[in-house]
Amino acid sequence: MQDHLSQTFAALADPTRRAMLARLSKGEANVSDLAKPFLKDMSLPAVTKHLKVLEKAGLITKSKDAQWRPCKLNSEGLKDVADWMEQYRIFWEESLDRLGDYLKTVTVKEKTKGKKNERKR
Amino acid sequence: MQDHLSQTFAALADPTRRAMLARLSKGEANVSDLAKPFLKDMSLPAVTKHLKVLEKAGLITKSKDAQWRPCKLNSEGLKDVADWMEQYRIFWEESLDRLGDYLKTVTVKEKTKGKKNERKR
DNA sequence: TATATACTTAACTCATAAGTTAATTAACCT
DNA sequence: AGGTTAATTAACTTATGAGTTAAGTATATA
Secondary structure (H helix, E strand, O other): OOHHHHHHHHHHOOHHHHHHHHHHOOEEEEEHHHHHOOOOOOOHHHHHEEEEHHOOOOEEEEOOOEEEEEEEOOOHHHHHHHHHHHHHHHHHHOOHHHHHHHHHHHHOEEEEEOOEEOOOO | OOHHHHHHHHOOEEEHHHHHHHHHHOOEEEEHHHHHOOOOOHHHHHHHHHHHHHHHOEEEEEEOOOOOOOOEEHHHHHHHHHHHHHHOHHHHHHOOHHHHHHHHOOEEEOOOOOOOOOOOO
């Protein structure tokens, strides 16, 4: 898996890992918290591996607190995906009025922090 | 790969396939058109396989025109991804005033079971 | 000090994804 | 009919991803 974006998409291509992200979207959690819903289905080392995949993909970060490893969402990974998606918005935003909104957005082209286009909603 | 969304993400986790989608975002193309940029790197059957992955993921559709197989983007697959992404918008949409607005309206508190990692947002 | 808790690493199995070459199907063109 | 173009299928190799169990590393606590 050469590039980082591929790594991120690959990380997302697993329902267990997406469920972990969903859990983390509600707030920080350590490994055993995250593992809990899955321990019927898999072992703890399997969970560790999933988290490592998410971490390498830039979708979460892990820190240390005594013997715990609190994890939290890393928005950078998600941003990479969102930025990639942006070029296809015109295709999946298919309802005509929404398409109209999109066209207004691209003509306004508001910049944020010298970065990418911000979207009006 | 159980679920369809995983299949879609897995399809996107390859730079060749993403390049094919990028090409198709410019308009329909048949298999040999799509293959052209990659024939230095891989065989035609490999291209066929990539396209099959994209098709099964709902990212493209293929039709028949004599011996050609014109392919085009299928927005449904992209929409699935966009819809999934939507729940994380608050994380990757980094504009501070918007985030500020969100934080004013919502206060979330949650506990992890060890009473350790409590986090205000 | 020793025991429990939280998590990781190691070593392995098994399934599958990505590529190959060779053969095959299908439609068109003289 | 015979040949060319377009694309797929078949059979195979190889690498990797996802899981396992068992052992190891830290840190807290009795």
